[in-house]
Amino acid sequence: MSTAVAEGKTWEGGNEPLKVSYGKMMMWFFIVSDALTFSGFLAAYGFSRFKFIDAWPIADEVFTHFPFLHGVDAPMYYVAFMTFILIISSVTMVLAVDAGHHLNKSKVTIYMFLTIVFGLIFVGSQAWEWNTFIKGDYGAVQTKGGNILQFGHYVDKDGEQVFKRVAVRDFAVSAAHQERAQHESRNGIWFASEGALPAYTMDEVIHGFQANKDVLIRTQIINEHGEKTVLSREESINQLMKNGKLYVEGANLHVNEYGSPLFADFFFFITGFHGFHVFSGVIINIIIFFNVVLGTYERRGSYEMVEKVGLYWHFVDLVWVFVFTFFYLV
Amino acid sequence: MAQEHKLEIFRGLWKFKSNIQKIWGVLLFLSIVTTIEVVLGIIKPEWSMAHVLGMKILNWIFIILTIVKAYYITWDFMHMRDETSGLRRAVVWTAIFLILYLTFILLQEGGYVFEVYDNGYIKRDF
Structure with missing residues (x-):
């Protein structure tokens, strides 16, 4: 073989050392960069968590709800269900890819459809999860320093003293309720307004707290048993009177009744960014689904497009596996 | 255009007859791992609360199981095994x-x- 021939083969194109098409390879490289983006977010979450390692909210106590089961303490079951839904959708996706390899149009159609349905169930579940998190549960008091004081009392359970949370709305005194109208721009100076007023003033919380002798305060600090510290009655009153500043219920980007506001910020940002990926994944899947139905890939003689969106869809599942671990388990 | 698939997981310990069977096998495995994670997270066994290398043993188990899951999603669902x-x-x-x-x-x-x-x-x- 002359050098010219060898050079032509090696350096002037036509060689496929990785044995994948351009589109598939670029999808892989996109996935690498997106994986690094998510890692950046999760590592930032890790940074903040390590910074407040002794005061971070305990996920089991934050995500305790299950749809249609009110008042039942079901930590993590719903997220486990969501994880399972996403894994199932990954399976239907890979079955669609496999059917595509066999040029089986009807099977690709069915499996793509199922993947879209499971994807929508997942996005819906996430919306429900957000809604529950935003609405909140027991309510808490934020201190001047931005810490959270939660309320509860000891109850007898099988001969053991167990700390049980009490909702602020159950003890706060509304008799002394003084309605202060929220200032809206439409009934005053048009350019001046204020944010929503908390449901209870500090006075009402304090009065209610003094009237209920068994209620105690639980701080953010995690003790050596891995539980949040419960203060004595005197300390509780002292903390509430001296440092209590604002009644908060639920979570948003500013306040968070479950603990550090950073937890809520990262929760909204990371699960939101992931949810956005799932949502765009569903949209792309729908487009591909219609292309399959219309026979575009049938005519092309190759279902590689299904394989490419499949890679993206599996990646979304892959990210969720990590989000699940770092937000809910660890 | 049937592609070549490697049909064994766990280093040849578990062999499958077809690609579709392998998919269901991997699903079964991933479900078992997720169930173990959730059960451990709810029970929180006493022994797993000890600290090793700055973190609870339980958290190390969670992270390792997550990486195991990630491996099988990438290798079998995304067909990295065949690349x-x-x-x-x-x-x-x-x-x-x-x-x-x-x-x-x-x-x-x-x-x-x-x-x-x-x-x-x-x-x-x-």
């Missing part, structure tokens, strides 16, 4: 190297900031 070693290394090692680096730096610094807070704003008293 050339060149593509596999370009994708996997690049990501792993950069992620390990980033995580190490940020967690290390986060721990440092915590200690500064914890020790009354003194980290090193010469």
